[in-house]
Amino acid sequence: xxxxxxxxxxxxxxxxxxxxxxxxxxxxxxxxxxxxxxxxxxxxxxxxxxxxxxxxxxxxxxxxxxxxxxxxxxxxxxxxxxxxxxxxxxxxxxxxxxxxxxxxxxxxx
Amino acid sequence: xxxxxxxxxxxxxxxxxxxxxxxxxxxxxxxxxxxxxxxxxxxxxxxxxxxxxxxxxxxxxxxxxxxxxxxxxxxxxxxxxxxxxxxxxxxxxxxxxxxxxxxxxxxxxxxxxxxxxx
Numbered sequence: 001x002x003x004x005x006x007x008x009x010x011x012x013x014x015x016x017x018x019x020x021x022x023x024x025x026x027x028x029x030x031x032x033x034x035x036x037x038x039x040x041x042x043x044x045x046x047x048x049x050x051x052x053x054x055x056x057x058x059x060x061x062x063x064x065x066x067x068x069x070x071x072x073x074x075x076x077x078x079x080x081x082x083x084x085x086x087x088x089x090x091x092x093x094x095x096x097x098x099x100x101x102x103x104x105x106x107x108x109x
Numbered sequence: 110x111x112x113x114x115x116x117x118x119x120x121x122x123x124x125x126x127x128x129x130x131x132x133x134x135x136x137x138x139x140x141x142x143x144x145x146x147x148x149x150x151x152x153x154x155x156x157x158x159x160x161x162x163x164x165x166x167x168x169x170x171x172x173x174x175x176x177x178x179x180x181x182x183x184x185x186x187x188x189x190x191x192x193x194x195x196x197x198x199x200x201x202x203x204x205x206x207x208x209x210x211x212x213x214x215x216x217x218x219x220x221x222x223x224x225x226x227x
Contacts, residue, residue, distance in 0.1 A: 097142075098168075102151055
């Protein structure tokens with residue numbers, strides 16, 4: 001039972017353009033959402049988060065949007081840079097953390 | 110070095126053998142976690158620990174044993190390894206258990222152990 005879904009396994013964008021990574025969840029009890037970034041051979045690192053009482057959180061080039069009615073969140077990266085190429089995991093938590101399967105982002109120079 | 114470390118980084122073992130994966134953190138975080146990462150599943154929680162001598166099951170605990178005799182160490186043992194346990198294992202730590210109702214919280218991950226069970 002996958003409660004957090006990232007339906008796009010991969011995404012490719014041009015440097016300087018916007019990257020939009022999507023995440024859907026099924027459990028309405030989730031009250032906090034996070035995005036993690038993972039480079040090969042490294043552990044995931046925290047990127048940005050949002051509480052369920054908000055609909056937007058921005059940190060530099062990264063913005064996370066939450067649509068509770070649709071049980072959907074997205075991560076926007078603008079402008080995208082080649083160093084952003086990594087796997088991005090969406091995570092949601094209530095009593096423990098549930099992760100999506102990840103989306104591999106490739107930013108082409 | 111400060112942070113969270115895992116050893117070994119790579120391990121090959123055979124079905125039926127016991128193998129222990131080590132995790133060590135220097136932040137004195139109360140909470141520690143073990144996840145496995147498999148293609149198509151993301152990271153799934155195996156076990157977690159709230160403090161020394163306190164552990165609890167996560168989403169996929171079967172076939173695994175943990176202990177936490179010291180705050181800084183959280184070893185994960187596969188008592189009789191199976192091929193289905195071939196995976197990448199990540200240890201993580203945090204100051205408190207991730208709970209959105211308590212405000213912003215995040216977990217810090219180790220570099221991972223890649224385990225192959227033949």
